[in-house]
Amino acid sequence: EAQVTQNPRYLITVTGKKLTVTCSQNMNHEYMSWYRQDPGLGLRQIYYSMNVEVTDKGDVPEGYKVSRKEKRNFPLILESPSPNQTSLYFCASSRGDWYEQYFGPGTRLTVT
């Protein structure tokens, strides 16, 4: 089954404790991206990757890092999480940035 998986689905952590949210897709898609969803703000892109070893900033990259060492994986790293990063995070993949996105189920992160 074609899918995008994210782990963990729920995470509660404390300020400053480094964390990684994993994202994996099995569709051999070149393009992957991370979004955060906040009430009243909709979806905002954090980072995206056009292919292996190619990443770029989206609209709200501050406080986040990403890497793309393999085509299928695109982890999101929060080196020092802060409460304003409490949000619902989605990973997505597609054949290219022109095409429709396939979204993961989301990761709800709470930073206290």
Added chain:
Amino acid sequence: GDSVTQMEGPVTLSEEAFLTINCTYTATGYPSLFWYVQYPGEGLQLLLKATKADDKGSNKGFEATYRKETTSFHLEKGSVQVSDSAVYFCALSSYSGAGSYQLTFGKGTKLSVIP
């Protein structure tokens, strides 16, 4: 920059009512337009799309027509069901230069359908 404006919700309708969710956009060039749907507790999934002016996207009884003259892509359904309760996002993909495209989402419209 590009932007997508969709009607604010929440929208509450009775079952079998007619649905319209307005979406207008600003973009340079010729964007592709999408509607995504997010059911409770799930990620977004593509509902329909249109890639050029006058195209009509349709799926699951939903329709939207790409209107370049009014820069709109309104979502419609003739008879909604309780199972259509979800958040609907309008989005566009447009060329941003250097071989890359920018995907821009609206803020979402929550639809609740009551029996």
